[in-house]
Amino acid sequence: MTDTTRTDPANRQTAAWGAVLSMSLCVALLLASEFMPVSLLTPMADGLGASEGATGQAISISGLFALVASLLITTVAGQINRKSVLIALTMLMLASLVIVAMAPSFAALITGRAILGICIGGFWALATAIMMRLVPPQDVPRALSIMYGGQAIASAFAAPLGAWLGDVFGWRAVFWALTPLVAVNLVWQLSVLPSLPARRRQNFGTLIDVLARPYFRRGLIAAMLSWGSAFTMFTYLRPFLEQFNGADATTLSLLLLVLGLAGFIGTWAAGRFVGQQIAPLLKLPALIMGAITLALLFTGSSTVMTAALLAGWGGMNTALSVIFMTWMSRNVGDAPEAGGSLMVAAIQGSILLGALIGGLLLDSFSITATFVGSVALAALAVILIGNGQRLLKPVKLTQTLRRWN
Structure with missing residues (x-):
């Protein structure tokens, strides 16, 4: 070595x-x-x-x-x-x-x-x-x-x-x-x-070894569902705002700016409050962003409410990356590059899949169906994660790796 x-x-x-x-x-x-x-x-x-x-x-x-x-x-x-x-x-x-x-x-x-x-x-x-x-x-x-x-x-x-x-x-x-x-x-x-x-x-054997860990596979699927939910909604946010809020170009730009600026708060808060107990935080992004997406369907006609909800969504969207990458760093610490490769591949795949699912729902049904699809993916993520404990490295494995290192 x-x-x-x-x-x-x-x-x-x-x-x-x-x-x-x-x-x-x-x-x-x-x-x-x-x-x-x-x-x-x-x-x-x-x-x-x-x-x-x-x-x-x-x-x-x-x-x-x-x-x-x-x-x-x-x-x-x-x-x-x-x-x-x-x-x-x-x-x-x-x-x-x-x-x-x-x-x-x-x-x-x-x-x-x-x-x-x-x-x-x-x-x-x-x-x-x-x-x-x-x-x-x-x-x-x-x-x-x-x-x-x-x-x-x-x-x-x-x-x-x-x-x-x-x-x-x-x-x-x-x-x-x-x-x-x-x-x-x-x-x-x-x-x-x-x-x-x-x-x-x-080598590819390292990727397979990491993927063979049950807790990591569960975390990877949870990450895919979380990002898939986020991009099913985000990719088609503009048509939603135009249809539900009647947003013109200026209002649309301002709402997107609010969402983006809230990301600064999300990254700051995640860096400050992500402590040693990562498990309880894993379901928060899907839970909060899914709830906000659902709420937008009922309050989308109000620009003020929409701005407030998008601020919450934007903050949690950036926190999502910090939370899951911190989880990965602590639970695949013996092979962080292999874990990172699998995480990025899963995220990129879920982004593409989320955009595809959202587009099919939009073309076949309506923008409402797209947002409901996003909420459904978020709900699946929350159910899979639960209290987060099943996504953590087993204690015995942690002790073994420490002795090995």
Whole structure:
């Protein structure tokens, strides 16, 4: 096993907070790159001579490549220093933005989005394991909340800012505007990330071994149901607000901004209040977001009530990531990269599946059916999780792993 004592900040019980902040910026830029095109769909389709439907599929292809990359990254990276892997992924993100900004054709757009998907899947698969090495164990929830603060930033500002810049300067300028920010992040990572040698060789056998643990499988299914519920609702939030609330463009932007800004509170609260007892928290995201989704069906005509409910939903949505990734770090601590790969693959798959289920319900029935479907998935998650104890590593296994380490 590689000796990482001299290069791993967590082994010295010190925290590399500069590296944590650089990871947070990387999260913000990744999510902005991933979801910015949603607000630029029409001008991108016009500029490339493609239909909006085809352009939308090209945009979503990043999710498919993210799913595949999340499962392959730890095996493909092998014994490569994890700092080098992160730097390579950031360079790929920069390349993908340049390709999309210069895209002369629909095929070039697909290529750029596929490369971005590799970045997304690879980064998220390694992120939690790296956080566990950048800070002492007791600071992991706080570090995760800081990293997911980048998610809140992107959620709050990417879509409205992208729409405005695209209207004023053109959609290509939006992607060009992201490139210097990614370049700065690349330089920052080079300077603040410590050397992170691979701790042990990863292979598909490691993934299978982790997946064979009953408590982890239950947690993985619970995470899939929770994220599937969230994205069944979130993907189709705009048509809901337009139909139930009669929201115009200005009201819609403000409501989405409220939802995004609430994410900052969610990440802060999760980092502050996630303690040693993680089990009781696991069902909270599905329980609260499911209840809010159901409540929106009865109060959606009131803008004030809708804003209040969306604030609660947005805060819990970002807390969801911190809670489940903290659970993963504590219960698959002997194989965090394998656990992270499986978690990211499950989340990406559930996002795609949630959007598919929501779309089918919307097209076949109504937006009400879509939201009811979201509530049903949340209810299944709550039932599966229960008090959370069956998602925790058995005490005997914990003691065995401690002796082994």
